[in-house]
Amino acid sequence: MPRITRRAALATALAATALSLAPASGASASAGADGDLPPLLSADVATYNVYLGATLDPLFTATNPQELVRLAGEVYAGVEATDFTERAGAIADQIAGHEPEVIGLQEVALWEKGPLGGQLQVTYDFLDLLLDELAERGHPYRAVATNWNFDGTLPISATEQARFRDRDVIIVRADLPRALLRVTNPQSGTYNAVLEIPTAIPGLTFQSPRGWSTVDVRLLGASFRFANTHLEASGPAVIRNAQATELAGRLDASPLRTVLVGDLNSRPNDTAGAYGILTGTGLTDAWLATGGDPATGFTAGQSATLLDENRLRSRIDYVLAGAGVRAVATEIIGDEEADRSAPTGFWPSDHAGLVAKLRFTR
Numbered sequence: 001m002p003r004i005t006r007r008a009a010l011a012t013a014l015a016a017t018a019l020s021l022a023p024a025s026g027a028s029a030s031a032g033a034d035g036d037l038p039p040l041l042s043a044d045v046a047t048y049n050v051y052l053g054a055t056l057d058p059l060f061t062a063t064n065p066q067e068l069v070r071l072a073g074e075v076y077a078g079v080e081a082t083d084f085t086e087r088a089g090a091i092a093d094q095i096a097g098h099e100p101e102v103i104g105l106q107e108v109a110l111w112e113k114g115p116l117g118g119q120l121q122v123t124y125d126f127l128d129l130l131l132d133e134l135a136e137r138g139h140p141y142r143a144v145a146t147n148w149n150f151d152g153t154l155p156i157s158a159t160e161q162a163r164f165r166d167r168d169v170i171i172v173r174a175d176l177p178r179a180l181l182r183v184t185n186p187q188s189g190t191y192n193a194v195l196e197i198p199t200a201i202p203g204l205t206f207q208s209p210r211g212w213s214t215v216d217v218r219l220l221g222a223s224f225r226f227a228n229t230h231l232e233a234s235g236p237a238v239i240r241n242a243q244a245t246e247l248a249g250r251l252d253a254s255p256l257r258t259v260l261v262g263d264l265n266s267r268p269n270d271t272a273g274a275y276g277i278l279t280g281t282g283l284t285d286a287w288l289a290t291g292g293d294p295a296t297g298f299t300a301g302q303s304a305t306l307l308d309e310n311r312l313r314s315r316i317d318y319v320l321a322g323a324g325v326r327a328v329a330t331e332i333i334g335d336e337e338a339d340r341s342a343p344t345g346f347w348p349s350d351h352a353g354l355v356a357k358l359r360f361t362r
Helices: 003-020 056-061 065-081 084-096 125-138 237-252 274-279
Strands: 040-050 103-107 112-117 121-125 141-155 158-172 181-190 195-198 206-208 211-219 221-231 257-263 317-321 325-333 354-362
Touching: 040 084, 040 221, 040 317, 040 325, 056 065, 065 125, 065 211, 084 354, 103 211, 103 221, 103 257, 121 125, 121 257, 125 141, 141 206, 141 211, 141 221, 141 317, 158 181, 158 211, 158 221, 158 354, 211 237, 221 237, 237 257, 237 274, 257 325, 257 354, 274 317, 317 325, 317 354
Parallel strands: 040 103, 141 181, 221 257
Antiparallel strands: 040 354, 103 158, 112 121, 112 158, 141 158, 181 211, 195 206, 211 221, 257 317, 325 354
């Protein structure tokens, strides 16, 4: 939705709510807070996997320490080549064009580099870079919840080492007054099911923890719990499914309406897997609920370099709405040629984002 339209709608809804909540003689000041919602009461939310900058898979194929150093160097070179300092601007353009109140981001990488045995210095903080780009466009956001995932440090040459820390982050608009948007109760955690990746190098096994974050959002008097996650992408499906089951249990215990966003690494036909587990609890796929083509809506698959033709071929990024929340519109972002970065022409990410307009129905 255009910027001026969304802000005008919020301002109008705020005024309407203030009038509707003005107490009559003997009336409670809290009357009508959630049971009789103004017609403009809605929320725009989004999910976006911003791509850590390279694939880590080659690391797990190393057969000796020397090969591991070489492969780690290539991974870090890939991060530099897909330059997030440029891509952050392209992602910010997509977000600024829609102004969702709440966004779940995945693969919000923190890269550090330094001499072997010495102190590391931050080289790419994806969160800071993206927030700076948004602020420069007049669309400030702030981080309200973070869960940390993979964390690894390896030599990348005979003289240098690099550290990669993965995180998922919930950000919200920072330009809205508390009367419009209030965020409380940030929570995060790591799933009990953790993928272990053995290697051919004796004594070396990688672990790939994954996690979740939630916040409670109050938008013009309507409250909902917003959850963000990135389920396991590799290894046996039993790991990812166990994570989905754990998350479903947490969301089911929420006293509030629930909205889940994230990269589930599970396609819609995965009825016995993560997608089926979560939608089986009553969560509704916003893309399908708004008439999205079940055979398209692709959100994942761009090449590791981000420079090839459009290779989005799967739908694994979702907005799922619980009881009392109805999706009325969805749009995939970052999937058109015009969305590429300047001057290099990167796709904003190896994933597209998904924006959804949600209406509260009770």
